[in-house]
Each structure stands twice: as structure tokens, then as C-alpha cells.
Amino acid sequence: MFREFRASVADALEDALATLDLPVDDLGIERPPEDVPAVVASSVAYRLAEAAGAPPPKIAADIAAAIDPAEYAHLGSVETQGPYVNFLPEETYFEKTLEAAQDDEYGHLPATGDSVVVEHTSANPTGPVHVGRARNPIVGDSLARVLEYAGNDVEVHYYVNDAGRQLALFTWAYETFSEDDLPEPERDSLEYEMVRYYRKGNSYLEDADAADSEAAEAEIQAILQGLENGDEDTYERVSEVVDTVLGGMRDTLQRLPAAFDQFIKETRFMRDGSTDALVDRLQALDAAVYEADAWQLDLPDFEKNLVFLRSDGTSLYTTRDLAHHEWKFEHYDRAVTVLGEDHKLQADQLSATLDLLDHDTDCLDQVFYSWVNLPEGGMSTREGTGIDLDDLLDEAIDRAREEVEDRLDDRLRDDDLTEDDLDRIAHQVGIGAVRFDIVAKQPTKGITFEWDRALDFEAQSAPYVQYVHARCCGILDEASEAGHAVPDSIDAGLLSAPEERDLLREIARFPAVIEQAADELRPHVVATYTRAFAEAFNAFYRECPVLTADEERREARLALVAASRTTIANALDALGVAAPDSM
RNA sequence: GGGCGCGUAGCUCAGUGGACAGAGUACUUGGUUCCGGACCAAGAGGUCAGGGGUUCAAAUCCCUUCGCGCCCGCCA
Known part of the structure; x- marks a missing residue:
């Protein structure tokens, strides 16, 4: 939905500038800082100050006044904060996001018709x-x-x-x-x-x-x-x-x-x-x-x-x-x-x-x-110096298995992991951690390989993100066992807590993140996104109980969890990192 | 010597014209009668390598200096 909303905002801005007889060049559309409630904002007023012969806040106010939100899809209201024009979505934005994100294909963009060979x-x-x-x-x-x-x-x-x-x-x-x-x-x-x-x-x-x-x-x-x-x-x-x-x-x-x-x-x-x-x-x-x-x-x-x-x-x-x-x-x-x-x-x-x-x-x-x-220099197949990838992956799996076993006693969830589960989790977490650590960094930056750093499972690594997926699965399992179905559509008004809104906004962004990563050929932006997403989900999890909420809220939150699950599952999939159902 | 890339908190990294520069880690402190504690909250931590310039606005663009990496083969 974010992409559609951004397009609406661009239309609205262009129309407003035409109405005000101002030049249309760079619309200055950007994502506002976290504490601003808008989904997108524009700093175009700065650029027009000279042409219009007025201070930016005045221009921003004129632009906001020239836009009738009702004329544009998903646009709820237009506000100004000093020189910035802030755009807020209407409730349907969140409802459509929730609906779209429950589709297993969420995050896939429309076909470009291009065949691309990646070597x-x-x-x-x-x-x-x-x-x-x-x-x-x-x-x-x-x-x-x-x-x-x-x-x-x-x-x-x-x-x-x-x-x-x-x-x-x-x-x-x-x-x-x-x-x-x-x-x-x-x-x-x-x-x-x-x-x-x-x-x-x-x-x-x-x-x-x-x-x-x-x-x-x-x-x-x-x-x-x-x-x-x-x-x-x-x-x-x-x-x-x-x-x-x-x-x-x-x-x-x-x-x-x-x-x-x-x-x-x-x-x-x-x-x-x-x-x-x-x-x-x-x-x-x-x-x-x-x-x-x-x-x-x-x-x-x-x-x-x-x-x-x-x-x-x-x-x-x-x-x-x-x-x-x-x-x-x-x-x-x-x-x-x-x-x-x-x-x-x-x-x-x-x-x-x-x-x-x-x-x-x-x-x-x-x-x-x-x-x-390596700290001591380069790696060479001819000279036989270096760390074999097989050894790194084996070690990662071994360490992940130790982690899982150490945590078994502390698990709050009572779901009796089998030996096969331990094996699966060790693979998913171990290999995921190595892969995520590498894909999350801009490739042009130099890396010196160190075992402990490559195999650090602490926060901001793959397991942190994978854990969110496992949590979603856990909640959805419990709901299903209790006979609570996930509704297809809900009233977004029921999801009004700031943590719920933040999470919805993150979910809505996912297709735009894929678009940016593809346009710029930089997959690491997806990894950055998964961490921001995990943070938003964990905040929601802390503040908003799902299964113990009253029926209306429970249904709405279940839909939110289901949407979160497909979003994080597909984001991890785009990175090639496994999404464990339990860990 | 020339070309390309990199330099952001002690450490590992996001952010590449726009709102007070953000995370994690390490350090200090707190959180489980409650859906999964591989979690969360609070505190402290910055000459964005140095200098100059362009701009209403620069970590971000330009110039320059320094440091590190890579390349400059009738190799691949």
C-alpha cells in the first residue's frame, strides 16, 4: 500500500503546485522521522521559497490548503509542521495493508516483463x-x-x-x-x-x-x-x-x-x-x-x-x-x-x-x-590458506545447536521439541546467522573474518529476526488450537494503539523496500528492513496481548499477526534466510 | 606514481541533500502470577577521518590532505 499511497501523494503535490502556479521539479517526497505520525512528507516548500517569494512555512501551508484529500486514493489528511507538508493516510490504507499482507505472495511486485540473468x-x-x-x-x-x-x-x-x-x-x-x-x-x-x-x-x-x-x-x-x-x-x-x-x-x-x-x-x-x-x-x-x-x-x-x-x-x-x-x-x-x-x-x-x-x-x-x-591476510585455494565455507557452516550449525540446547530449560513455551526439531533449528539458525551477517552489510565495505563475530547470534542478527517469525507462528498455532479463526478483513479502527499503527506502517512498506533493493541492486536494504520490522513487532507484542484480548480486538490482532508473519517470512525469503516455525 | 572503493559511538554497522545523526554490542540499572525472555525498558557514550567550498539546508555533493583495501599482466 505504501507505494500506492506515495503515488497518490505525488499526484496531489503536482496538482497543488500547478494550482498555485509553482514550478514542478523535485517533489521532495521523503519518509519523515519516527516521531512524526505522517507516512510520507515533502520538503518541497524549501525549494520553492525563492520562486514564490515567500518563506517555506507559508508555502507549505498554501500547498496543504490546495489539496483536497478526498480526491486522492488512501489520502486521509494533509498537515504542515513548519516547512514540511505531512501526509496521513485514511483508515482504508491500514485495512487494505492488512488484507494484502495476508496473501502468501505479499511483497511480490507486478511482473516487469523483463528477463534478467544474474551471474x-x-x-x-x-x-x-x-x-x-x-x-x-x-x-x-x-x-x-x-x-x-x-x-x-x-x-x-x-x-x-x-x-x-x-x-x-x-x-x-x-x-x-x-x-x-x-x-x-x-x-x-x-x-x-x-x-x-x-x-x-x-x-x-x-x-x-x-x-x-x-x-x-x-x-x-x-x-x-x-x-x-x-x-x-x-x-x-x-x-x-x-x-x-x-x-x-x-x-x-x-x-x-x-x-x-x-x-x-x-x-x-x-x-x-x-x-x-x-x-x-x-x-x-x-x-x-x-x-x-x-x-x-x-x-x-x-x-x-x-x-x-x-x-x-x-x-x-x-x-x-x-x-x-x-x-x-x-x-x-x-x-x-x-x-x-x-x-x-x-x-x-x-x-x-x-x-x-x-x-x-x-x-x-x-x-x-x-x-x-583473515586477520593475517588473504585466502588462496592454490596455497591452501583460508577457511573453507563448509567448515564455517559446520561450526555455525554446531554453535547454534549448543544455543538451542542451552535454552531448552528456559523456554516458556511448552511444545516439546523433538530431536528433528533441534536439527532443523540448528541448521536454520546457524546458516541463517552466517548468511544474514554478510548480506546485511554493504558489499563494498571490507570485512575481516573473525569466528566469534561471524557466529554472533546476539540481537541484530538473523536469530533476532527469525525469532519474530517463530513468535508469530506460535501465536497463530495457539489461536488455531483454541478455535479462533483469522478474519479476512477487519476494521482498522480496532488497531489504534501506537504500536499497532507502527507495525501496520512497517508492513505496508515491504513492497517498497523490495522495489528499492531491486532498483539499487542492494539486497542489504531488505536486511535493514527486517530489523526495523522485528523491532516494531516486538513493541506490539509487548503492549498488545492477542489471545487474551476481548473478541473484537483478538480478531483484529490475529489478522495483524498473520500479516506480520507473511511479511517477515517473505522478507527473509528474499534474503535467502530460513524462517523457522519454532526455535 | 595513476585509477577505483572505504573511513559515522570503544567495537560491528544503518543512514548518501532536508525535521534534534540511529541501531546493536560492551558498560550501568530495571522488567516473567500475563500469547515464546534468542525479548523489552532506562542511562551513559559522536570534531560523521582532517581542512576548504557549493547550498536556504551537507555524514550525504565538489576540491584537497591523511589512513586502509583493491587494481594498473599477451593471468583469470
Whole structure:
């Protein structure tokens, strides 16, 4: 309802300004501070002071007087407070909010008709997913969910770098070294077993003498050339390594949960000829230069040229990624990519080149996040330094289970949790806490990983919000057992306590929060919202007993609890955090 | 050296032109005959990194200095 109300206010303001013969520019619509009862406000009077030759409070009063609330949907009254024009809704605003929010689909916006491809993670398939990368799947998966809530037709892709030197080296190492020479895998899972070959290959190359090193390099080069020439046998050999490792990584990512609709291999764009065709078109560009035996683009605004064809005639990662993006443009209306900040330059050059190729790069968005580091430095799959995501999630679940068990005796609610419940709650809370902690922060801010901080279940974390959902479920269960049905519609006048009004206002905002998160590609605004929502719900819970209230009030409050439950359930769903029925 | 990002309470973070800058945590204090205490209430805590500018209005925009991170490869 908030979005509809805001639109009404915009209409009313525009009409009023036209009536008063004032210029319509920025309407200055904003959300007022907490202690102001209005749902939205406008500071437009400030901006008009000069044009109107009057002080802002006078203009605000004129605007308020020029608006007849009855003419606009949901608008109850218009008030001024100094220079601000405040807009208050009529009762139907709250009644419609309550009705809309009881729908299981609450928060989903009308279909945009756009197909959007969200590419995220896309880590080289060289070994276990570590925490340094964990921000990518969490931000990416949440972003995909938010875009879907916002009415888009979303597809999630993992772009597999299977054509680079690292995978050629990995394939060589896998075929060269014997398992007898390798340490025990750190975990009984394919990618942990496989990464041992990769690490062995890297350390061998570091220590090998010139002759051995040269021989190994020749084999690695042969694999790279085979891929470039479209040699089927080479492709199969590399694929075996890539698919095996990727399968293990996929299982780990699934735990977050982060799922993918498609894994797009970069060799695909070599094998189907699109990279070669692209190279031809790049060579024909005015910006193309042939220097030092290599084809490059002299991009304006960039210091360094972008090499797109090596002197040996092979393509580079960015060349293939260009072909990949042209493919995306062909099949989707919009493309969003979640990338580490270390890829910023490459991504900017990619965009600039797509521009030169006459693509509309407005439909390409890149979301950057900064790396997660350990107090002692970075994490590396090759060197085997860092915390594996599997270990972090296991530890989170273990600690969550301890919490649940510690609290069992203190529970007021008498609902006998089973062993399965404990297991479920430990998973929901443990993984939810890790995920929420990461998605709630702006991705551009740096994070240093510390166990105790990542696994802090205190307030403002996932469990705090999840608890609100469990509480709602608890109340609704009790009501149902006592035979109290949740009414479809109620008289909003029955919900007149300030805590009830605040909660209704928060519920009404949810679709607008989804809209903002999708527009700005910032899922963390949803996390911020869930905390504000939880606070409003807890205040309501404290002041307004539901089941023990008289019948009319009980019904109204039950409807409010039901609406709260779907709102918080869907907000958590948009973040990819589980909403426990009990905890 | 150049480019990009970040700097807000002791700590972790919201807030990116508009109403006195907000939460959590830590610290002090209080709350369960009553629907779930993983909760709530009160207190204290700020040169919004420093300086300059634009504006009726700046944590927010511009310039500059400092600190931290990332990038500047015929790697990905």
C-alpha cells in the first residue's frame, strides 16, 4: 500500500503546485522521522521559497490548503509542521495493508516483463569454496531473489572459467601425479580430493629445475592449444577435472543455499565459433591496433590497451567474456554480474568494449564486493590458506545447536521439541546467522573474518529476526488450537494503539523496500528492513496481548499477526534466510 | 606514481541533500502470577577521518590532505 499511497501523494503535490502556479521539479517526497505520525512528507516548500517569494512555512501551508484529500486514493489528511507538508493516510490504507499482507505472495511486485540473468560466484573450479569468496554467492543469490520479488523473470548463471591456464595446469597435474604422493583430503568430498592435485602441481612447478619445468609447461601449453583449436579429446580431459570439482563446489554452495539454473562454460564460446567471429569484429573497430604482434583495443578513458588476441593467435579471458556477454544480450533483457572488486578494471573495459560494439550497456549492471580477509591476510585455494565455507557452516550449525540446547530449560513455551526439531533449528539458525551477517552489510565495505563475530547470534542478527517469525507462528498455532479463526478483513479502527499503527506502517512498506533493493541492486536494504520490522513487532507484542484480548480486538490482532508473519517470512525469503516455525 | 572503493559511538554497522545523526554490542540499572525472555525498558557514550567550498539546508555533493583495501599482466 505504501507505494500506492506515495503515488497518490505525488499526484496531489503536482496538482497543488500547478494550482498555485509553482514550478514542478523535485517533489521532495521523503519518509519523515519516527516521531512524526505522517507516512510520507515533502520538503518541497524549501525549494520553492525563492520562486514564490515567500518563506517555506507559508508555502507549505498554501500547498496543504490546495489539496483536497478526498480526491486522492488512501489520502486521509494533509498537515504542515513548519516547512514540511505531512501526509496521513485514511483508515482504508491500514485495512487494505492488512488484507494484502495476508496473501502468501505479499511483497511480490507486478511482473516487469523483463528477463534478467544474474551471474554470480563464477569462481575458478580449482577447489573448495573458501570464506574469502563467500560474499559472492550470498550477495548474488539474495540479489536474484530480490529481483524475482520485484517482478522479473530471473535466471541465475555460474560462468565457468574452464579455458584458462589454471585449469590446463590442473588437468596436467591430475594426469601426472599419483594419489600416493598426496596428503589425505581435508574432507570426504570430491573437490577436497581434487584440489590436492592442483596444489601439488603448483608446488612442483615452483620447485622444479629448469628442464622439468619446461617439460611440464609444454604439456600445459598443449592443453591450452588443444582447447583453442577445438580439439575434442582435450576438451574431454579438461572437462573431467572441471565437472568433478564443480560438482563438489555446487554442493557446498547449495548449503547457503545458492542454486544455479545454468553453468555456462567459457569453452562454449570458443567451440561455437563466436569468439573467433567476435575477434573479427573487434579487429575492424577504429580503436583496434596491432602492436607488438598482438591485437589490442586503444580504449578511451583507459590508460592501458586491452589485448584481445595474443601474439600466438589465442584468445584471452576478456575476449571470451565479451562473446559471453553478447550471448547474454541476445537472450536476456538485462544482465547483472556480481564481481569481486579486483575485477573492477576488467569489468569496466568489458563495458567500454561492448559500447564500441554498439551494444546498449545500460542493460548491464555490475555489483562489486570487497574480499573477505583473515586477520593475517588473504585466502588462496592454490596455497591452501583460508577457511573453507563448509567448515564455517559446520561450526555455525554446531554453535547454534549448543544455543538451542542451552535454552531448552528456559523456554516458556511448552511444545516439546523433538530431536528433528533441534536439527532443523540448528541448521536454520546457524546458516541463517552466517548468511544474514554478510548480506546485511554493504558489499563494498571490507570485512575481516573473525569466528566469534561471524557466529554472533546476539540481537541484530538473523536469530533476532527469525525469532519474530517463530513468535508469530506460535501465536497463530495457539489461536488455531483454541478455535479462533483469522478474519479476512477487519476494521482498522480496532488497531489504534501506537504500536499497532507502527507495525501496520512497517508492513505496508515491504513492497517498497523490495522495489528499492531491486532498483539499487542492494539486497542489504531488505536486511535493514527486517530489523526495523522485528523491532516494531516486538513493541506490539509487548503492549498488545492477542489471545487474551476481548473478541473484537483478538480478531483484529490475529489478522495483524498473520500479516506480520507473511511479511517477515517473505522478507527473509528474499534474503535467502530460513524462517523457522519454532526455535 | 595513476585509477577505483572505504573511513559515522570503544567495537560491528544503518543512514548518501532536508525535521534534534540511529541501531546493536560492551558498560550501568530495571522488567516473567500475563500469547515464546534468542525479548523489552532506562542511562551513559559522536570534531560523521582532517581542512576548504557549493547550498536556504551537507555524514550525504565538489576540491584537497591523511589512513586502509583493491587494481594498473599477451593471468583469470
